[in-house]
Amino acid sequence: MSHTHRELELLEALKRLGGSARNADLAHALDVSEETVRRTVKALSITSDVERVRGGAYLAGTQSEPSFFRRISLRSDEKRLIASVVADVVEDGMTIYLDVGSTTAYVAEELRQHKNLTVVTNSIGVAQTLVHINNNKVHLLGGEMQGNERGTFGHVTTRQVQRFVIDMAVLSLDGVSQSRGFLYQNSVEADLSCAIAELADQVLIAFDHGKLGENAPYVGPDPRRVSYVVTDRAPEEPFATSFANWGIESLVASENA
Template identity: 30%
Template sequence: MSQTFRAPDILDIARREGRVTVDGLAEHFGVTVQTIRRDLAELAEAGKLERVHGGAILPSGVTNIGYEARRGLNAEAKAAIAARCAASIPEEASVFLNIGTSTEAVARALLTHRNLLVVTNNMNVANILVENPGCEVVVAGGTLRRSDGGLVGALTMRAIQAFKVDYAVIGCSALDAEGDLLDFDIQEVSVSQTILAQARRAFLVADAAKFERSAPVRIASLRDLDEVFTDRPLPAPLAERCRGWNTRVDVAA
């Protein structure tokens, strides 16, 4: 099979799983690792993938991956992460959930919780939690972002400032080596920062693909959070920093 025919399949795997590995693709296609390295080099040169050690990931930049594509990325990992996060949220608690496919997974994991108050700027989260009769849902109004059902802007932030909740659960688009949480939309970042300021405890839900991506706008540092829920151990230097910051790291098995 030539690279021309492999390329769409390679990109489909990358979109579905967040990354591809040289060894995994060589086994999948029944070709040599040298052949796969050439394929990835060509896709990287075309701007369709970004090379990393041992494989490639979807390219970083100043714009995010499309919402529907993000929804399918690492779906199993997000579900496992969400289950661990939801298990750390007791019933009869108040919770913020922000914009993102990872926080939507947390909303699904909270469907059996009772006596919750959930404040969200994510229309998708609200639509998920409407199925839970034991959950009161407050939607923080603002400007609707049609691409993903998010609500952003000054009205959203003012609505959030009316609350002081037990838990904030946020996602991010990237997590860098210094422990900074990054995203693409300045308005969304401002909302996330407001959410963190209005919560007693703050959680991050982020699959390991976020360790390998970049984004231009800083939300906060892991030092500002109480716990990180992910599916793979953090890089050793960052894990050491988290220990010094007393930020707990929970890795979903």
């Protein structure tokens, strides 16, 4: 079946972005509106060239639905509120690190209003969102690509990030333990988060309230290295006490704030 020029452009953009992308990233890559992307994706889904997921699309026949898109569709309203608070903490001119988390993807969109940022990231989506915006400088770290996370990990990634003086690291997570701190499902993500927390002057961890009490097998950064947590509900006990004992300031995102 023949495709329109716009459909071919979108297919090529998906290939360049690793086979999957959010609508916002595709709109930026193609210099069109997100509504145009949604219409084009819908047409391509009818021909079975792409699969639609909430907030994005991926090339059909290459992978099952990426975990990134499953995660980004959960509690999207809460993540937008959290991202707005994170953006208020970040100052123009900072050197910041942003990871591959779904909440961090929303943070990247909010940071498009900031100026003169030096952005260090292992996320394809974050790099695409912030490059060529308001005199930002974006550095995409090398390493082994993990398709489901849409980012790079491993020894090369860790070595490259050590070249930067990071004012603030914005990290995500998979679970929070009252005794162990911040947890991850993926060992390489946990290792990279630990390394970056040791480098950064300030560490901010952003997550929705559903992560409190969630279990995961790998321990992340030392909680005493974390400056802020940003979430959508005030942490209750025992987490409130744990955060206070670790010296972490809790910032709460809400519609009434």
